Amino acid sequence: MxxxxxxxxxxxxxxxxxxxxxxxxxxxxxxxxxxxxxxxxxxxxxxxxxxxxxxxxxxxxxxxxxxxxxxxxxxxxxxxxxxxxxxxxxxxxxDWARRHKHMQMHTAMHLLGALIDAPVTGGQVGVDKSRLDFDIGDLQLDKGALTEQLNHMIVSGTDLTFEWVAEAVLDAQPDLVRTMSVAPPRGAGDIRMVRIPGIDYQPCGGTHVQSLSEISPLIVSKIENKGRQNRRVHLVFA
Ligand SMILES: [Zn+2]
The missing domain is CATH 2.40.30.130 (Elongation Factor Tu (Ef-tu); domain 3)
Known part of the structure; x- marks a missing residue:
C-alpha cells in the first residue's frame, strides 16, 4: 500500500x-x-x-x-x-494553494455540522465554495446567524487533534458518525477521528487545518430548499 x-x-x-x-x-x-x-x-x-x-x-x-x-x-x-x-x-x-483551501473548507464543514443540530445527508468541499446538506426537520436556519457563529469559532483559534481508533470502538458509539454519506471507508482496520475540542468529534479521513485561526473568514451565502425537510447550506470565503 x-x-x-x-x-x-x-x-x-x-x-x-x-x-x-x-x-x-x-x-x-x-x-x-x-x-x-x-x-x-x-x-x-x-x-x-x-x-x-x-x-x-x-x-x-x-x-x-x-x-x-x-x-x-x-x-x-x-x-x-x-x-x-x-x-x-x-x-x-x-498545488498547495488549492489543497490549503480544501483543508480550510473541510474543517469549516465540521464547524457547520456542529452548529446545525440535524443529520447530515451529504456534502461537497470545494476551493471557493462548499455545501453541506441537512435533514433539518422543524429546525429553522438563519444564514446571518450561522455566518456570525462560524466566524466566532474561527477566531477562537482552537487547535485540532487527530487520533486513530479501532472500528469496534466506533461501532459501540454509532452516534459519533454524523455524516453517513461522507463517512470514512470501513474494513481497513482503524478509523481516524478528528477532534475540534469543545466543538466537534467525528470520524473523518480528510485533510484539516491544525488551528481554526488558519481559516479565512467565511459567509453562509445561501440556504437552499431541497425538499420539505432538506436544506443545502452553501459556504463561501468572504
Ligand atoms: Zn470531514
Missing amino acids: TQAYFYQDPYAKTITAVVTAVVATEAGSSVYFDRTIFYPLGGGQPGDTGVIHFNEQTVAITDTRKDPNLEIQHITKAALEALPPIGTTVTLEL
Whole structure:
C-alpha cells in the first residue's frame, strides 16, 4: 500500500517518492508511488492536483483517486511513455494553494455540522465554495446567524487533534458518525477521528487545518430548499 503521508504531515508541499507502478488508462495514465502527499478524492473532499518532477522533466497530475483496490492513483493526461519507469525516485509537488483551501473548507464543514443540530445527508468541499446538506426537520436556519457563529469559532483559534481508533470502538458509539454519506471507508482496520475540542468529534479521513485561526473568514451565502425537510447550506470565503 502507498503510505498516506498527508496524514503524517498535511502541510508537506513536496516529497520524494519511488514509482511503484504505471498504468495506461483511457484518458492518459495513472502513477503509483511508495508514499504520497496527494490526498485521493473521498469524504466529500476533491483529489489533489500538482506535478511530478524527475530527470528535469515535469508531468502534471490532474486528479488523485483510490482505485478499486483502494490504492492511491495519481492521474495524468500524459501517455505511459512520458512517465518515469518503476523504481525511479521523483519529487511530488502539490498545488498547495488549492489543497490549503480544501483543508480550510473541510474543517469549516465540521464547524457547520456542529452548529446545525440535524443529520447530515451529504456534502461537497470545494476551493471557493462548499455545501453541506441537512435533514433539518422543524429546525429553522438563519444564514446571518450561522455566518456570525462560524466566524466566532474561527477566531477562537482552537487547535485540532487527530487520533486513530479501532472500528469496534466506533461501532459501540454509532452516534459519533454524523455524516453517513461522507463517512470514512470501513474494513481497513482503524478509523481516524478528528477532534475540534469543545466543538466537534467525528470520524473523518480528510485533510484539516491544525488551528481554526488558519481559516479565512467565511459567509453562509445561501440556504437552499431541497425538499420539505432538506436544506443545502452553501459556504463561501468572504
Ligand atoms: Zn470531514
